[in-house]
Amino acid sequence: MRRLLVLGGGTAGTMVVNRLRRALPRSEWEITVVDRDDDHRYQPGYLFLPFGTYTPDQVTRKRHTFIADGVDLVLAEVERVDADTNEVLLTDGRSLGYDYLVIATGTVPRPDQTPGMLGSQWRRSIFDFYSYDGAVALATALRSFDHGRLVVHVTEMPVKCPVAPLEFTFLADAWLRDRGLRDRVELVFVTPLSGAFTQPIASDQLGAMLEERKILLEPDFMVERIDDVQKLLVSYDEREVPFDLLVTVPLNMGSEVVARSGLGDELNYVPVDKHTLQSTAHDNVFAIGDASDIPASKAGSVAHFSVEVFVDNFLQLVHGRPMTGSFDGHANCFVETGDGKGLLIDFNYDTQPLPGRYPLPVVGPLSLLKETRANHLGKLAFRWVYWNVLLPGRPLPLPALMSMAGKVVPAEGSPTQGSPTPSREED
Amino acid sequence: MPVTTIDSRPVHVDQEGFLTDPGEWDEDLATALAAQIGISLGEAHWKAIRFLREDFAARGETPTLRRVTVAGGIPTKELFTLFPQKPAKKLAYVAGLPKPHGCV
Numbered sequence: 001m002r003r004l005l006v007l008g009g010g011t012a013g014t015m016v017v018n019r020l021r022r023a024l025p026r027s028e029w030e031i032t033v034v035d036r037d038d039d040h041r042y043q044p045g046y047l048f049l050p051f052g053t054y055t056p057d058q059v060t061r062k063r064h065t066f067i068a069d070g071v072d073l074v075l076a077e078v079e080r081v082d083a084d085t086n087e088v089l090l091t092d093g094r095s096l097g098y099d100y101l102v103i104a105t106g107t108v109p110r111p112d113q114t115p116g117m118l119g120s121q122w123r124r125s126i127f128d129f130y131s132y133d134g135a136v137a138l139a140t141a142l143r144s145f146d147h148g149r150l151v152v153h154v155t156e157m158p159v160k161c162p163v164a165p166l167e168f169t170f171l172a173d174a175w176l177r178d179r180g181l182r183d184r185v186e187l188v189f190v191t192p193l194s195g196a197f198t199q200p201i202a203s204d205q206l207g208a209m210l211e212e213r214k215i216l217l218e219p220d221f222m223v224e225r226i227d228d229v230q231k232l233l234v235s236y237d238e239r240e241v242p243f244d245l246l247v248t249v250p251l252n253m254g255s256e257v258v259a260r261s262g263l264g265d266e267l268n269y270v271p272v273d274k275h276t277l278q279s280t281a282h283d284n285v286f287a288i289g290d291a292s293d294i295p296a297s298k299a300g301s302v303a304h305f306s307v308e309v310f311v312d313n314f315l316q317l318v319h320g321r322p323m324t325g326s327f328d329g330h331a332n333c334f335v336e337t338g339d340g341k342g343l344l345i346d347f348n349y350d351t352q353p354l355p356g357r358y359p360l361p362v363v364g365p366l367s368l369l370k371e372t373r374a375n376h377l378g379k380l381a382f383r384w385v386y387w388n389v390l391l392p393g394r395p396l397p398l399p400a401l402m403s404m405a406g407k408v409v410p411a412e413g414s415p416t417q418g419s420p421t422p423s424r425e426e427d
Numbered sequence: 428m429p430v431t432t433i434d435s436r437p438v439h440v441d442q443e444g445f446l447t448d449p450g451e452w453d454e455d456l457a458t459a460l461a462a463q464i465g466i467s468l469g470e471a472h473w474k475a476i477r478f479l480r481e482d483f484a485a486r487g488e489t490p491t492l493r494r495v496t497v498a499g500g501i502p503t504k505e506l507f508t509l510f511p512q513k514p515a516k517k518l519a520y521v522a523g524l525p526k527p528h529g530c531v
Contacts, residue, residue, distance in 0.1 A: 156493065194513070220513055222492070224504065236507040266497040295488075295528045 002029050002318070005088060005098035007078055007257065009035035009063050011043075011391070012289025012303040013104035018393035019311045021068040024318075032072040032096060034088070038063045041132055042386055043160070044300065044379075047167055047336065049135035050142050051175050058383070059132070066391045078105075081261035083282045100284050100318070103263070103270055105255035107160050107290040107298055109134075113251040114155055116226030125231060126246045129168060130160060138247065142175075147184035148244030150176075153233060154191045155223055155251045160290055160298040162198060163345070165189070165249050166206055167336040172247075173213045174338030190218040190233060190241055199352040201410065202345055205369055209337065252298070254291055269293035274349070275326040277310055286310065296329040296349065304390060305330040308400035330402040332358075334379035342375035344368050348402040357406035361397045365406060434459035445519060445526050449483065452523030461521045468521075472509050475501050479522040489519045489527040 004020060006013045017033045024031070045059035067073045077091040081101065088096045109130040111117040117126060127141055128134040152169045159165070169189050176182040189196070189210060195203035196210055196217060210217055224236045226246075233241040254268030263270050263281065270287035271280045274294040279285035287293075288310055289303035296302045306327045313323035329349030336342050344366050345353035357365040366374055389396055430437050431444070434456055439447045446452055457476060461468045468476075478499035482490045492515045496503045503514075510517035515527050 194516075222503065222507070236504050237512060266494050 002099045003097060004029060004031045004100045004102070005096055006031070006033040006102040006104055007081070007088065008104035008106055008255075008289075008291070009033045009040070009067065009073065010104060010106050010289065011300045011386075012106075012291075012307060013102065014040070014063075014066050014391050015304065015307045015393050016102055016104065016288060016310070017071045018066070018068045018391070019307065020314065021070050022393070023311065023315055026070050030072070031070070032074060032098075033067060034074045034076060034078060034090070034096070035063060036075065036077050038075060040066060040391075042383055044386070045383060046129050046132065046135040047164055047171070049132075050129055050138040050168075051171055052139060056132070056136055061387060066387075068393075078257045079260070080257060081263060081285075083261065083263065083279075083285055086284065098284075100314075101282075101286070103258065103285065103287040103291050104289045105257055105291045107252045107254055107269075109250040110253045111248075111250040113253070114223060114226060116228045117248065117250060119226065119228035121226075121228040121231065121246075125244065126226070126228070126248060128248055128250055130164075130249055130252075141245065142172075145185075145245050146181055149186045149188060149242060150245045150247070151188045151190055151233065151241060151243035153189075153221075153223070153241075153246060153248040154193075155249060156192055157198070158298055159249050159252045161333070162297055162299075163333050163335045165191070166196060166210075168247060169215055170209070170213070170338040171336055173215060186216070187214070188216045188218060188241065188243075190221045190223075192220065192222050194219050199347065201355070202353040202369060205343075206335075209371075258291065265293055267293075274329065276313055276323050277306060277327065278323075286314075294327075294329065297331040297333070299331055299333060300386070300390075301332040302330065304396075305332075305398075305400045328401050330400065332398070334375055334382065336376065336379060337371050340376050341371040341373055342379050343371055344375045344378065346402060346407075351402060351404070351407075354407040354409060356408040359403075359406050368407065433463070441525075443526065446523040447525070449480075449523055452480075456523060457521050460523065464517055464520065466510065466517070466521070471501075471505065472521075475499065475506065475509060475518055476522045479518055479524060483522075483524050489522075489524045491515065491527050 006017050013033055017031050021031055040061050040063040042059040045054045048054040064073050079089040079091045081088050086098050109128055123137050127138040129138050152165055154165050176185050196207040197203040222236045223233050225234050227234055231243055254264055258264035258270055259268045265271055270292050272287050272292045277286050277288055290298040309325040309327040313325040316323050332346045334342050334344055344358055346358050347353040355369040358368050359365050429440055431440050438451045441447050458468055495501055506514040519526055
């Protein structure tokens, strides 16, 4: 009997076990997935909890209901991986051996990593929405916020779903307008990046949308600490941003299990080959989803597309053949922009988000990098798709690799992020 | 790929002025690149630049600020003093390496 062990039953881990259970004969393969609890959260839904668009029960299901028959779900805390002896030690003293290990332990917000964040103002005037508890607490705080400075802040890249902080800002703007409060609130977006987003064309487009909405942008801001007495963000170069209500995205780090096992980089992400997701240190170890160090968005779409490539590769590998699939970093994200509209972006390691059309079977093409109602409806519909199609590992009619079909490549000399040389940025 | 002249020699750069061939770099060029952005290099700058070059040679990508701090042992605060405002970009620029990825 050969043994596949998966750590983490979230988006990536669940898809992996469900896909592979169908592909690998039960008489030859034992498949086990370990997670610490039985609650599977629909994390994209956290964005909507603070505004009351979703209720907590809409983003939570029982984990075991998504795990295929024939897969053993172990609910336990992992102590560490011993990759030299092919063994995973659990905190309750059990150990699980494996022939192949998939690390899908994701990434977690770490407010403890910024001095002052967990001080007297935590969950009083400082909130995060990247955790279930944080998003629920923020919903209460927002209901009593009627004037002052609302600061949305990203601590450091990479963060899970890099568009979510902007989406939150757009939704907050629309929500405040609806309630007639927008004129009494100064809305500020603080980012360590040089613009609104990471990639030039999308950054310009999203930056212009911030301006239209009179949202102040504070770029190149690397937070050193939070002064919780004066309610200030303080940067390493000693700039200060005051807030009345701070919605921060804390530093994101991979699991402590990865760190304890000596398998991670300085942010606890597992170094892997970016095309096969195979560990650079151990041939029988893979890291999928947010847990790896690939230079792609930490997003469910990336997990989904990379799982497709991984599953085919894995079947080749265990049959003694070379892995021929090559993941391209494909990401596909709906971006909520408020007022019942949204954008769609589609990109990979080499191609930044471009304008144009995204072909979609049955429903018809969606507009890229353009605000439409269809994109917003797509985002809302995705929750159903996630629970009913994606997690069970049913086929979705979307190509795993990015396609240029419908995309429009702007001519040379089109806007790029920041200015041409660092010297000019000084002037 | 544009070619520009720095320190009276031709070098290949991208649209933002970052060197595209790390092999065209040497320490004299670093001094010239630093001068372009108004920085005069002292020993503390060199420690950071050398870490960047070594780490890039070992791992094939420009280290992030966090990595310079954690693996290179140079406090983030100091990096902001040495390479004001945009230390990650400026450090990569002077070290003749691509802009750090980290941000997607």
